[in-house]
Amino acid sequence: MTIPEKPKLVKKIHLCGDCQQNIALCPWLHEGKPVEGWTAKRTYIKKNVGHTAGYCVTACPLYIPPSAERLEEQARQEREDAEEFRKEQDRRRNRTFFW
Numbered sequence: 001m002t003i004p005e006k007p008k009l010v011k012k013i014h015l016c017g018d019c020q021q022n023i024a025l026c027p028w029l030h031e032g033k034p035v036e037g038w039t040a041k042r043t044y045i046k047k048n049v050g051h052t053a054g055y056c057v058t059a060c061p062l063y064i065p066p067s068a069e070r071l072e073e074q075a076r077q078e079r080e081d082a083e084e085f086r087k088e089q090d091r092r093r094n095r096t097f098f099w
Contacts, residue, residue, distance in 0.1 A: 014040075014057040020064040028057075037061040 016029060027033040034040065039059035044051040066074075 014055070015060055015063050016057055018066050019060070019062075020066055020070075021062050026062055028055075035060055035062055 016026075019026070023029045026035065028035050028038075034055070035057075038057055038061065040055040040057045043054050043056045045054045
């Protein structure tokens, strides 16, 4: 009797999160079928209760990287969000409470 290997839990984000391909043209996102010719490793993703099986995609023939403009827009939005968060923290720190 062999002891089954403990599943490896991953936190890495795979290519699909940044891909600009039309979802209707991607068999993985559209139908849940693996893409022919991709490089993907079977993984287990931690959930609130237990884990679920998935794939960590590291190379895909259908992958379209985000444009430089989109990357700059994301970076600008992250800077704006961080600045707004900092201002809100300052406002909360400077409140005067009267009981």
